Amino acid sequence: MKKRTFVTQKQIAKEAGVSQTLVSFVLNGSTEIAISDDTRQRVLDVAKELGYVPQAAAKSLVHGRSNNIGLVLVNPHYQVFRDPYIPNIITGLSNVVRSSDYRLMVEHINDYNGIMTIRHMLKSGEVAGIVMTNFQMAEQVAGPLIKEEYPIVLLEKPEGILAPAPSVGIDHFSGIRCATQHIISLGHERIACIAYGTPRDVHLHKRIKAFRDTITQAGLTFEDRYLRFGHYEPERGYLAMQSLLEETPRVTAVFGMNDLMALGAIRAILDAGLRVPEDIAVVGYDDMRFAEFINPALTTVRAPEVEQGQIAGKMLIDIIENNPISELQVMLETQLMLRASCGAA
Amino acid sequence: MKKRTFVTQKQIAKEAGVSQTLVSFVLNGSTEIAISDDTRQRVLDVAKELGYVPQAAAKSLVHGRSNNIGLVLVNPHYQVFRDPYIPNIITGLSNVVRSSDYRLMVEHINDYNGIMTIRHMLKSGEVAGIVMTNFQMAEQVAGPLIKEEYPIVLLEKPEGILAPAPSVGIDHFSGIRCATQHIISLGHERIACIAYGTPRDVHLHKRIKAFRDTITQAGLTFEDRYLRFGHYEPERGYLAMQSLLEETPRVTAVFGMNDLMALGAIRAILDAGLRVPEDIAVVGYDDMRFAEFINPALTTVRAPEVEQGQIAGKMLIDIIENNPISELQVMLETQLMLRASCGAA
Structure with missing residues (x-):
């Protein structure tokens, strides 16, 4: 495939027998210099004949800003x-x-x-x-x-x-508080959280704080050992949940800070022979399209992205x-x- | 917030006391006309002082193509x-x-x-x-x-x-044939297909043809009444499956042409009190991230997108x-x- 070349003002100038500067003035509709109607028309005719299209670049120079x-x-x-x-x-x-x-x-x-x-x-x-x-x-x-x-x-x-x-x-912090309050309102006292984000990420700490503050404000105790980090993948939610299942006493609810991790957590709970929500309740975050259709359907938080x-x-x-x-x-x-x-x- | 204005070649010309054309020649490194080193340097100094940045538009005019x-x-x-x-x-x-x-x-x-x-x-x-x-x-x-x-x-x-x-x-047609052959190899004879796409979409017909040809080439009968259309949503897969469950004799396997529809189909089968895969086997297409973690994990086709x-x-x-x-x-x-x-x- 050959590279498509543009009709340039130089070509138009050559064809019309005028200077390139004059072509530029005509095509940009400049009124800075006097150009005879005949010459102007000749340039426009040649431009049309050669199939000239004003380049986007040239147009944005003229209009002063990009689109x-x-x-x-x-x-x-x-x-x-x-x-x-x-x-x-x-x-x-x-x-x-x-x-x-x-x-x-x-x-x-x-x-x-x-x-x-x-x-x-x-x-x-x-x-x-x-x-x-x-x-x-x-x-x-x-x-x-x-x-x-x-x-x-x-x-x-x-x-x-x-x-x-x-x-x-x-x-999102209000969303996290709302989800956590909902879990508490169902009577749970040992609530795990699977968070995501890198340690450098200031939002990770704020998300955890929103969860922790909601727990303590309800008169419950926030326990570090019920906190896990799972990143964005269901695999990580699965592993985090497996490790949470080893804690004694076991949690009765888990909040996965995104749906994919919550999905992995549900799978880990079922694979351990336990039931969702009877043994462990699960809440996610995102409302991804699968959330409503998995088994059990995932309670989650929808954000208007x-x-x-x-x-x-x-x-x-x-x-x-x-x-x-x-x-x-x-x-x-x-x-x-x-x-x-x-x-x- | 005010609109940011650019330093123009006009401003540079004014400041350096030279014509705008000359500024343009200097800044574009043109050698078409003779410019004294002193003048060239003065223009460059003024441009630097005013914080001039060559506009992307101007640069792409010079280089002849966009980035x-x-x-x-x-x-x-x-x-x-x-x-x-x-x-x-x-x-x-x-x-x-x-x-x-x-x-x-x-x-x-x-x-x-x-x-x-x-x-x-x-x-x-x-x-x-x-x-x-x-x-x-x-x-x-x-x-x-x-x-x-x-x-x-x-x-x-x-x-x-x-x-x-x-x-x-x-x-994808090979992917569809492969998934269908796999279902056939498991001994199924009544196999449903939930397709997607608008009637105008030529690919819809080709996808169905790939499924149908695989069925008939295996010596089985393709039956129109086991074909449904579900678009991209799990909701549509759910409804399609519900309607397939009403057919007698019932199908023993269903191929959902995307994972979201297969997910909806699984949900409909479970909601009807049937088991996957014991009563009805399900195969999807896409290998979306949830596919491996839903219950049961979804057999599907991965495309290297x-x-x-x-x-x-x-x-x-x-x-x-x-x-x-x-x-x-x-x-x-x-x-x-x-x-x-x-x-x-």
């Missing part, structure tokens, strides 16, 4: 797209971006070079603005850019130096276009989905 | 990203694109205007090439573009006027850069994952 919106994924995981979170964000985002005549670029960074890339994309006008997942490196990445007033929307409530930044978050992407995209475009914005920091609520695995249904 | 790769999703579904297929493709694609210093744009089209958009993106140089999912509209979309020799890689073996187009496909995205990205970049390519049409194989739900494990 690209960047989704910046700040995450060390190669498998970032296998988690349903990012696909859900893209679903919401791409819907808004498309209907507003922008395009979506997806940029995945995981080191300092990545930060420089984003800075350059914004500074050079490659993207008009970015929506950014907000993990460990958020301050390093977004801090300087927000200070320089580039259009950025974060996908989490920002803190510290980022506190005033535009954001669309989901109140598609809506989050949609609202963030809308906010970013409003910022780029200088439209009025009613609320620069939005926080969305989660919803407890009651099913059989917790024993309440 | 953007487009992933074009031709699909009528709003929920295209909720299917794990596209996220898997993006995972593979973004990995290659990133390491080759390109950027990934995601464009989602579902009508004739969308086709025009893609054409314009290529023609205007907004993207250097595209990887395209290959559903109903493939011929209309890709046909003219491939004829015009734009760099395109299709994610399915092309047929008809597209037959010579570069492609990276997965041999991440690898497909990776190879397609590599092929597209090679085409764009005129690198030699050993194989312009690649077909990847699927793998049967034997677990408990079919009764063989």
Whole structure:
């Protein structure tokens, strides 16, 4: 396959017998210099004849800004797209971006070079603005850019130096408290938690704190030995649950901080000859599509991720276009989905 | 938040006391006209002082092509990203694109205007090439573009006027035959199939043909009344299975053409008081992450989708850069994952 070549202004100039500068003035509709109607028409005729299309690059130079919106994924995981979170964000985002005549670029960074890339994309006008997942490196990445007033929307409530930044978050801590309170309300006193996240991840500690505070505020004792770390995979939930089953006295309920780990935990409980929820109640988090159909159906927490992407995209475009914005920091609520695995249904 | 403005060549010209044309010549390193070293240095100093960054748009004009790769999703579904297929493709694609210093744009089209958009993106140089999912509209979309020799890689073996187009496909028909043969080998004679796809979708008919041919080639009878349509949702698999349970004689095995429908089918069988696999064996397709952990674990077919995205990205970049390519049409194989739900494990 040969490489497609563009009709250039140089070719048009040659064909029309005028200078390239003049072609450029005509095609950009410039009024800076006087051009005779005849010459103007000749250039336009030749351009049409040769099949000239204004290059996007040239058009964005003329219009002064790019039509690209960047989704910046700040995450060390190669498998970032296998988690349903990012696909859900893209679903919401791409819907808004498309209907507003922008395009979506997806940029995945995981080191300092990545930060420089984003800075350059914004500074050079490659993207008009970015929506950014907000993990460990958020301050390093977004801090300087927000200070320089580039259009950025974060996908989490920002803190510290980022506190005033535009954001669309989901109140996961409230979701965790709600799930934990529900388990407590069913009469459980020994409740395990299978958390996920790397030790560097500040959100890991906040998630655990939300769980622990709910336990202690209910007058129960939070026990470290009922806490496990499982990352995102069902395999890890399975192993975490196996190890929890060795603790005496055994827990009567387990909260898996994502559905895949909760799924692995259920499997480990059944493989040990125990029943869910009769022997051990299980609650997950995410409401993935399988949650309602596994056996027993998984009680879990639904987070409005598609809506989050949609609202963030809308906010970013409003910022780029200088439209009025009613609320620069939005926080969305989660919803407890009651099913059989917790024993309440 | 104010809109960030760029330092323009005009500002540099004003500050350095030279013409804008001269600034442009200096910054683009042009040798077309003689510029004194003093003047050249003054322009560069002023540009540096003002924080000028060459615009991406300007750079891509100079270099003659874009650094953007487009992933074009031709699909009528709003929920295209909720299917794990596209996220898997993006995972593979973004990995290659990133390491080759390109950027990934995601464009989602579902009508004739969308086709025009893609054409314009290529023609205007907004993207250097595209990887395209290959559903109903493939011929209309890709046909003219491939004829015009734009760099395109299709994610399915092309047929008809597209037959010579570069492609990276997965041999799903072989996967379907393999799963069906496996069910037959376990001694089943009444085998249901829950298919998905719209009636317009030519692939739906090919998938059913692959199933039917395998049945008849084994000397069994294909019966229309054991065929159901379930789309992508577990809910539809559940309803399809409920209706299959009403047929007499009852089937002894069911092949769900994706895992989510197979999951719904299992649930319907259990809810009817029957056992999987003892009363009805179930086989799925996809090997989604839950498949191994549900109860019973789902026998299914794994398709190398991440690898497909990776190879397609590599092929597209090679085409764009005129690198030699050993194989312009690649077909990847699927793998049967034997677990408990079919009764063989």
